[in-house]
Amino acid sequence: MRIGLFATCLGDTLFPEAVRSTAVLLARLGHDVVFPPGQTCCGQMHVNTGYQREPLPLVRNFAEQFGDTSIEAVVMPSGSCAGSVRHQHEIVAERYGDAALRSGVATVKAKTYELSELLVDVLGVEDVGAYFPHRVTYHPTCHSLRMLRVGDKPLKLLRAVDSIDLVELPEADSCCGFGGTFALKNAETSTAMLQDKMRNIAATGAGVCTAGDSSCLMHIGGGLSRIRSGTRTLHLAQILSATRTSPYVPTEAVR
Amino acid sequence: MSSTFLGMPAPPPRSPYGTGNLRGDRKFPRAAHDELRNEQLRRNLGRATRTIRAKRLDVTGELPDWEALREAGSAIKTDTMNRLPELLEQLERKVTEHGGTVHWARDGAEANEIVARLVQETGSSEVIKVKSMATQEIGLNEHLESVGITPYETDLAELIVQLAHDKPSHILVPAIHRNRDEIRQIFLKEIPGVDPGLDNVPAHLAAAARAYLREKFMTTTVAVSGANFGIAETGTLSVVESEGNGRMCLTMPDTLITVMGIEKVLPRHQDLEVFLQLLPRSSTGERMNPYTSLWTGVTPGDGPQNFHLVLLDNGRTAALADRIGREALNCIRCSACLNVCPVYERTGGHAYGSTYPGPIGAVLTPQLAGMHAAKGDPNSSLPYASSLCGACFDACPVKIDIPSLLVELRHQHTEQAGATAEKLAMRAAATVMKHPKLFTAAQKGAGLGRVLGGRDGKISHLPPPFDGWSDSRDTAAPPKRTFRSWLASAEGAATMRAAADEHRRNEKDGKKEEDA
Ligand code: SF4
Numbered sequence: 127m128r129i130g131l132f133a134t135c136l137g138d139t140l141f142p143e144a145v146r147s148t149a150v151l152l153a154r155l156g157h158d159v160v161f162p163p164g165q166t167c168c169g170q171m172h173v174n175t176g177y178q179r180e181p182l183p184l185v186r187n188f189a190e191q192f193g194d195t196s197i198e199a200v201v202m203p204s205g206s207c208a209g210s211v212r213h214q215h216e217i218v219a220e221r222y223g224d225a226a227l228r229s230g231v232a233t234v235k236a237k238t239y240e241l242s243e244l245l246v247d248v249l250g251v252e253d254v255g256a257y258f259p260h261r262v263t264y265h266p267t268c269h270s271l272r273m274l275r276v277g278d279k280p281l282k283l284l285r286a287v288d289s290i291d292l293v294e295l296p297e298a299d300s301c302c303g304f305g306g307t308f309a310l311k312n313a314e315t316s317t318a319m320l321q322d323k324m325r326n327i328a329a330t331g332a333g334v335c336t337a338g339d340s341s342c343l344m345h346i347g348g349g350l351s352r353i354r355s356g357t358r359t360l361h362l363a364q365i366l367s368a369t370r371t372s373p374y375v376p377t378e379a380v381r
Numbered sequence: 382m383s384s385t386f387l388g389m390p391a392p393p394p395r396s397p398y399g400t401g402n403l404r405g406d407r408k409f410p411r412a413a414h415d416e417l418r419n420e421q422l423r424r425n426l427g428r429a430t431r432t433i434r435a436k437r438l439d440v441t442g443e444l445p446d447w448e449a450l451r452e453a454g455s456a457i458k459t460d461t462m463n464r465l466p467e468l469l470e471q472l473e474r475k476v477t478e479h480g481g482t483v484h485w486a487r488d489g490a491e492a493n494e495i496v497a498r499l500v501q502e503t504g505s506s507e508v509i510k511v512k513s514m515a516t517q518e519i520g521l522n523e524h525l526e527s528v529g530i531t532p533y534e535t536d537l538a539e540l541i542v543q544l545a546h547d548k549p550s551h552i553l554v555p556a557i558h559r560n561r562d563e564i565r566q567i568f569l570k571e572i573p574g575v576d577p578g579l580d581n582v583p584a585h586l587a588a589a590a591r592a593y594l595r596e597k598f599m600t601t602t603v604a605v606s607g608a609n610f611g612i613a614e615t616g617t618l619s620v621v622e623s624e625g626n627g628r629m630c631l632t633m634p635d636t637l638i639t640v641m642g643i644e645k646v647l648p649r650h651q652d653l654e655v656f657l658q659l660l661p662r663s664s665t666g667e668r669m670n671p672y673t674s675l676w677t678g679v680t681p682g683d684g685p686q687n688f689h690l691v692l693l694d695n696g697r698t699a700a701l702a703d704r705i706g707r708e709a710l711n712c713i714r715c716s717a718c719l720n721v722c723p724v725y726e727r728t729g730g731h732a733y734g735s736t737y738p739g740p741i742g743a744v745l746t747p748q749l750a751g752m753h754a755a756k757g758d759p760n761s762s763l764p765y766a767s768s769l770c771g772a773c774f775d776a777c778p779v780k781i782d783i784p785s786l787l788v789e790l791r792h793q794h795t796e797q798a799g800a801t802a803e804k805l806a807m808r809a810a811a812t813v814m815k816h817p818k819l820f821t822a823a824q825k826g827a828g829l830g831r832v833l834g835g836r837d838g839k840i841s842h843l844p845p846p847f848d849g850w851s852d853s854r855d856t857a858a859p860p861k862r863t864f865r866s867w868l869a870s871a872e873g874a875a876t877m878r879a880a881a882d883e884h885r886r887n888e889k890d891g892k893k894e895e896d897a
Contacts, residue, residue, distance in 0.1 A: 138863050154880040156884040176791025177795055272771035309854075
């Protein structure tokens with residue numbers, strides 16, 4: 127399948143390993159990964175902060191970059207960005223766009239998937255041949271859970287990983303407190319939520335907390351680093367792309 | 382076409398800015414700051430919401446048609462809002478036919494005056510009250526006191542709040558922020574003639590309140606109630622409650638005055654079938670609420686002989702005129718969204734500064750009372766008091782899409798606010814990101830972050846407005862290479878080729894195995 131990869135602005139700039147892992151994983155599964163070079167940002171931060179006029183050019187750019195009919199599916203290693211493309215681009219296009227944009231947005235929306243959705247629903251794989259001999263707990267980020275309804279697809283993928291020790295996260299579906307600019311505008315409330323999330327992660331004894339969204343992981347990982355917890359955060363794609371021949375090697379200080 | 386042009390449509394009536402209890406005196410983050418430090422409050426809230434969440438999931442999960450019920454509830458409410466004027470007139474007609482009197486109040490001040498006048502006409506200087514968020518919203522108690530009438534709350538939790546000279550912090554469990562010891566202290570101090578040896582056993586606390594209230598029920602001739610539902614088809618009003626104190630108020634006095642928000646009307650009697658299932662399960666996690674009272678006008682020789690219904694607008698018509706506001710009016714005040722909200726769980730209800738706290742409050746309050754972005758109105762901070770996690774939407778029995786409504790309200794706010802620094806930054810970010818070349822340059826600039834980062838690659842202090850973030854979170858210094866530059870590099874190309882080769886090899890091996 128010819129798959130358009132959207133790196134997301136955050137992934138491209140700050141978490142390239144998660145995007146790299148996504149690309150490698152899909153290539154290893156036999157797919158043609160294309161990276162439209164004009165891609166930038168989906169505009170989620172704008173819309174969630176209350177700006178719908180300003181991200182119009184971003185929505186337009188996204189539709190143009192991925193509108194190419196030779197691209198059969200668009201994937202991104204981010205539940206919230208997929209949620210933005212699927213649920214917010216339409217709102218912006220309806221309000222400020224023209225007819226061409228509205229139809230462009232609808233076309234791209236219909237082929238946009240978050241990584242676990244693409245793997246399980248579209249490509250029909252659960253066992254991607256990964257090997258990851260560590261204790262892992264999974265945090266089901268809110269937008270994957272409630273905007274995209276990915277359900278237990280990420281868990282299905284993780285359960286199929288060779289040698290993994292997957293442990294359940296208590297109160298898994300409660301928000302970690304990130305919420306984009308919420309973490310700045312209501313920093314103290316956000317921190318209170320983060321503390322409870324970290325307590326639950328610690329209770330699992332896992333060395334790795336994973337999720338399908340780098341932004342939530344940036345928040346959780348930043349908190350874990352601050353309290354010098356031994357647990358690190360790792361994007362789901364990084365676990366799924368680790369094999370016996372190319373195992374996961376920790377490099378970055380904080381994730 | 383023979384329509385008469387009546388000039389420009391008038392703007393919908395807005396409730397007067399600052400009237401009633403729909404506006405706090407501080408913005409949410411500031412108010413939350415104080416509440417977050419109250420360890421006792423956080424423990425009380427955490428425990429209470431966790432218990433009620435689990436109960437709700439149990440009783441909603443056991444109904445095979447729960448989702449269908451939610452659909453039905455949502456459809457009935459949407460239909461109601463779409464023809465609200467017609468239904469309200471029908472309600473008025475039916476109530477009048479059955480011997481009641483209907484009063485229309487444009488705002489809180491009008492409603493307060495109507496109720497005070499009605500009480501004064503009875504000659505009583507006391508009223509007993511039950512189950513009324515609407516009167517809480519308009520500050521009726523304060524108004525009655527100012528004209529020499531003493532209101533007594535009879536719902537146990539509301540009584541606790543009243544005796545403590547406090548404000549409710551939850552729409553269903555107004556005293557959720559208090560524990561048993563605190564309640565004992567309040568009773569000892571505020572109930573005249575209470576046993577000084579009162580302990581904190583719930584049954585004993587309830588008995589003390591009961592003795593106090595019983596006397597009020599026997600001697601007070603006027604009651605003020607709220608209404609959960611008003612049935613247009615029959616003119617029937619309804620209150621659902623747990624303790625039976627409401628039923629005392631609704632049946633014992635000579636005069637009953639019900640203050641009802643105009644959105645509480647339902648078209649048909651049969652609609653109760655849906656809502657009497659949705660409401661108790663969503664709110665207290667009970668299959669059925671213990672007391673459901675229904676009354677229609679007056680019945681000679683039985684119950685109150687004078688019945689008044691005050692229909693309260695107070696910003697509701699304005700909300701109705703707005704797509705977002707209209708959806709928010711579907712709310713049946715079950716409080717499920719509060720109980721699942723991670724923000725509410727940490728800050729409690731007082732941080733929202735309004736009678737309506739939590740996720741729905743953050744939508745409803747600015748709708749009813751406005752939010753003046755430019756004036757630094759506390760209400761304009763409410764749409765941001767959410768991480769948009771969506772738990773409220775999943776819990777809401779009438780399927781109000783609260784996160785989307787919050788995002789829309791934020792949009793209204795930024796459109797209203799004019800050219801703020803944030804808007805300029807957002808515009809600048811969009812401009813940079815619209816041009817891949819500028820974006821790449823900015824990413825290189827992010828490499829500066831490496832300089833900010835110490836030797837361990839962590840950034841632990843950031844300047845405002847990012848300091849709230851760095852107070853509790855480290856940030857990784859941006860890596861040397863972006864994804865796109867890696868992909869464009871020889872290493873990136875080689876890695877991708879190797880991955881594709883690996884697939885081909887695996888396929889071949891698979892083939893060989895099959896052939897073998
Ligand atoms: S918004 Fe929904 S969940 Fe919240 S109180 Fe209203 S009806 Fe209940």
